[in-house]
Amino acid sequence: MATRVKPASIVDLRRHQEGVDEIPADGDEVRYAMSLVRQGEHRFYVLSIPSNVLAACSFATTKDEDPLVGFQRVLDKKRAQDIADYVDSGGSIPSSVVLSAQPDSNFRSVDRSKTAAFKFDPHAFLIIDGQHRVFGFAKAKTAIRVPVVIYDNLTKEQEARLFIDINTKQRPVPKELLLAIKSLARSETDIEALLGQVFDLFHEDGQSALLGWTSSSKKASSKLDRVTFNAGLRPHLSLFDGRDAPYMYGIWNAYFQAVMSGLNAKQVPGAVTKKTTFRAFCDIFPEVVQRVQDRYRSKYIADNFARVIEPVFTLASTNFSSPKTSILELATEMKKKLRAGLAL
Structure with missing residues (x-):
C-alpha cells in the first residue's frame, strides 16, 4: 500500500503494501519499496503499484489533458475492456508497464x-509502454498490483526513442503460433478447436491433399498457415451441421484433391498456398457441393468434385499462381466458369 510521508517504520510500510491503496491526494508524497536495475549505461527502477493508483498518476497523451480523457482518445476501448474482463475473471498479466517519471513528480x-518516493499528481508519469493495460486495469472491478519499470531524468527525445525501441524491437507472437498454442492451453473456442482438428488432419494425414503445403505454427513462404486456412473454411461450417472434424476433413480433402489435380495440370501446385487462390476456392465450395449433390447424389469423392470444377481450370495459370485480383473477384471469375460449363 502506498504510504503518505509521516512518522512510520519500515515494518509499517511493508505491512501496508500488502493491501490496496486509496488514491492519494494531489501533492501527497507516496512511497513504495523498489529495486534499482542497471543494464549497461541504463538504469531504471522496478516496483509494483496498485492498479487504481497507477491509473490516477500516469498519462498517455499531453500533460494538458485529463489522464482518463486522454486514454479514451488514443486507445482501443474494446481492447482495454477485454483486459478488464480478463483481470476480473482471475487472469494474471505479469508484464511490466514502462513509465517515465516527469519532473514535477x-x-x-x-x-x-x-524505496521510491514521488509527489502524487495526475501527470506524475508518462506511459511509454502499456497504455491499454493501465486503462484496462482502471476499468476492472478487481484491484491488483501492477509491476512497473520507471525511468527517471529522460529527455523528451529519450522518451520518444525508448517508445520506438520498445515498439519496433519487441515482436508480437504470430497469430499462427497462438492458434497452435491455444489447443495446448485448452483456451480455444469450439469453432477454433474444430478448425484446428481439421487443419491438423490436413497437416499430418498421409492421404491429405495438402500434405507438405501447410505450416502448423508459423507463417512460412509457400505454405498454408492456420490463419488463412481458418478464414477459408470458417464461413462454410453451417454446411456441416455439427459434424465432427474427421467427417469435415473427408469432404474437404476430396475437394482439395480435385483442386490440386487441376493446379498440377496447370503446373502451378504451389498456387494453393496463395491466400487469394485458397480463399477463392473455399468461396466457391458451396456451389460446387450443390452440383455434386445434384449430379452425383451427394457422393463426395475427388473424381466427382474434379468433374464439377473442371471448367474453372480454363482460366490462365497466372490467375492461380499470381492473382492480381481480390478474393471476391477471383471467386466471381471461377463461378462464371462453373456456370459456363453447366449442361442440362
Whole structure:
C-alpha cells in the first residue's frame, strides 16, 4: 500500500503494501519499496503499484489533458475492456508497464535506494509502454498490483526513442503460433478447436491433399498457415451441421484433391498456398457441393468434385499462381466458369 510521508517504520510500510491503496491526494508524497536495475549505461527502477493508483498518476497523451480523457482518445476501448474482463475473471498479466517519471513528480530513491518516493499528481508519469493495460486495469472491478519499470531524468527525445525501441524491437507472437498454442492451453473456442482438428488432419494425414503445403505454427513462404486456412473454411461450417472434424476433413480433402489435380495440370501446385487462390476456392465450395449433390447424389469423392470444377481450370495459370485480383473477384471469375460449363 502506498504510504503518505509521516512518522512510520519500515515494518509499517511493508505491512501496508500488502493491501490496496486509496488514491492519494494531489501533492501527497507516496512511497513504495523498489529495486534499482542497471543494464549497461541504463538504469531504471522496478516496483509494483496498485492498479487504481497507477491509473490516477500516469498519462498517455499531453500533460494538458485529463489522464482518463486522454486514454479514451488514443486507445482501443474494446481492447482495454477485454483486459478488464480478463483481470476480473482471475487472469494474471505479469508484464511490466514502462513509465517515465516527469519532473514535477520529484521522483527519487530514498532509504539507501530501497524505496521510491514521488509527489502524487495526475501527470506524475508518462506511459511509454502499456497504455491499454493501465486503462484496462482502471476499468476492472478487481484491484491488483501492477509491476512497473520507471525511468527517471529522460529527455523528451529519450522518451520518444525508448517508445520506438520498445515498439519496433519487441515482436508480437504470430497469430499462427497462438492458434497452435491455444489447443495446448485448452483456451480455444469450439469453432477454433474444430478448425484446428481439421487443419491438423490436413497437416499430418498421409492421404491429405495438402500434405507438405501447410505450416502448423508459423507463417512460412509457400505454405498454408492456420490463419488463412481458418478464414477459408470458417464461413462454410453451417454446411456441416455439427459434424465432427474427421467427417469435415473427408469432404474437404476430396475437394482439395480435385483442386490440386487441376493446379498440377496447370503446373502451378504451389498456387494453393496463395491466400487469394485458397480463399477463392473455399468461396466457391458451396456451389460446387450443390452440383455434386445434384449430379452425383451427394457422393463426395475427388473424381466427382474434379468433374464439377473442371471448367474453372480454363482460366490462365497466372490467375492461380499470381492473382492480381481480390478474393471476391477471383471467386466471381471461377463461378462464371462453373456456370459456363453447366449442361442440362
